[in-house]
Amino acid sequence: MNFLDHLKGDKGIWAFVILLALVSFLPVYSASTNLVYVIGNGSTLGHLTKHFVHVFLGFCILYFVHKIPYHYCKFFSKFLMPLVVVLLVYTLFQGTTIGGANASRWIQIPFIGIGFQTSSLAFIVLMIYVARYLSKVEHKEYTFQASFIELWVPVFLVIALVLPANFSTAALMFLMVCMLVFVGNYPIKYLSLIAVIGISSLIMFIALAKAFPNAMPNRVKTWESRMERFFSEDENEDKYQVENSKIAIASGGIHGLGFGKSVQKNFLPQSSSDFIFAIIVEESGLIGGIGILVLYLLLFFRFIVTAHKAPTFFGKLLIIGLGFPIIFQALLNMGVAVELLPTTGQTLPLISAGGTSIWMTCGAIGIILSVTKKEEEVAADLLExxxxxxxxxxxxxxxxxxxxxxxxxxxxxxxxxxxxxx
CATH class of the missing domain: 1.20.5 (Single alpha-helices involved in coiled-coils or other helix-helix interfaces)
Known part of the structure; x- marks a missing residue:
């Protein structure tokens, strides 16, 4: 039997995911010279090997998850939500700081010493939990009180635990949950009220953090400085990362400088992760940058098509809730690189270096493929x-x-x- 016969689900999604993963090796290898020769961390071959291991493990996760029937997610989400809350609490209060600011985003996996970003797992579990709730009450009449207790209390709890150390991820979570419940036919009047509660809670958190800076771990000062730099018209304002990113993009021109010939990778601190898109454009030019954008848009199109064809309402919500954030995160990363958006710290999915980002993205895509696999099997059974x-x-x-x-x-x-x- 051909190996491709073992790859079930939508072949278009498989193709675009594999292409994005293959594209990642050249820019990661090229950008790793910054870590080696500027920072003095390891070797370029070592970083390439590490990235290969991350991608390989990611695709192992993808293959294993896509074999599991997607309706099992309903059962798992109920038990994973409490686990995620515990992990987030532990992550938040373990005391990690960067430059005096709280940056408690990672925990160390025991015995193997690998860092793991718990908010990435929380994002996936939260979207599955919301999809499960919406599918459960699909044919029932909503009441704000019941939905607030069962749906929004867990959502706000998870977001509140992510917010102090990672505002961009917390904001993305809230936006994607709102998008999903809108698609899930949640009443607009209730959703508007939830949006008001969410924004008011954020304002209150910022006010408390400024009034009592030592009362809780937070990065409010970092958020303020990033917003000030983004909106500032002062030419003397320090925009080190973004300015070097724009220089890299401008240097690339139409055709680029050639693979491995990036200059700005030696100046961008996050050249292999947060600002890898700038390195791609510098080396492969506008053609390469548009090519990456087109791949993500084609993947987005496949998500829309497969969501429309999903055999169940829960399957449709899973594809939207897990697929759309991947594309939105990619657009955020590109927007930051060209200074359309303030710095967020969001990676470029499937391309940026980093184990947690790759593994969780592959896990989400595995669930999506499991939904499309079910549809494929039903069609095959009918044909047979x-x-x-x-x-x-x-x-x-x-x-x-x-x-x-x-x-x-x-x-x-x-x-x-x-x-x-x-």
Whole structure:
């Protein structure tokens, strides 16, 4: 049996995901020279090998998850939500700081010493949980009180635990949940009220953090400085990362400087992760940048098509809730690189270096493929059933024709048959 026969689900999604993963190796290898020669961290071959291991493990996760029936997610989400809350609490209060600011985003996996960003897992579990709730009440009448307790309290709890250390991820979570419940036919009047509550809670958190800066871990000062730099018109304002990113993009021109010939990778601190898109454009030019954008848009199109064809409402919500954030995150990353948006720290999915980002993205895509696999299997079963019915009909027709031919032959061989029948 061909290996491709083992890859179930939408072949278009498989193709675009594999292409994006393959594209990642050249820019990651090129950008790793910044870590090696400027920072003095390891070797370029070592960083390339590490990225290969991350991608390989990511595709192992993808393959394993896409084999599991997607409706199992309903069961798992109920038990994973409490686990995610515990992990987020532990992550938030473990005391990691960068430059004096709280940056508690990672935990160390015991025995193997690998860093893991718990908010990425929380994002996936939260979207599955919301999809499960919406599918459960699909044909029921919503009440704000019931939905607030069962749906929004867990959502706000998870977002509140992510917010202090990672505003961009928390904001993306809230936007994507609002998008999903809108698609899930949640009443607009209730959603508007939730938006007001969410924005008011954010304002209150910022006010408390400024009034009592040592009362809780937070990065409010970092958010303020990033917003000030983004909106500032002062030419002397320090925009080190963004300015070098724009220089890299401008240097690339139409055709680029050539793979491995980036200059700005030696100046961009996050050249292999947050600002890898700038390195791609510098080395492959506008053509390469548009090519990456087109791949994500084609993947987005496949998500829309497969969501429309999903066999169940829950499957449709899973594809939207897990697929759309991947595309939105990619657009955020590109927007930051060209200074359309303030710095967020969001990676370029499937391309940026980093284990957690790749693994969680592959896990989400595995669930999406499981939904499309179910649709594919149903179609295959119907086709097989039609083939069996056609084959049975042909056998019956042949039997009838054979009996008629046999009767005609007997009649022709017995001339007394008509007289006997009389």
């Amino acid at each position: 059933s039609e083939k069996r019915n056609d084959a049975l009909k042909r056998i019956i027709d042949r039997e009838i024709e054979s009996e008629e031919e046999h009767k005609i032959e007997v009649d022709s061989n017995n001339p007394l048959e008509p007289i006997l029948n009389k």
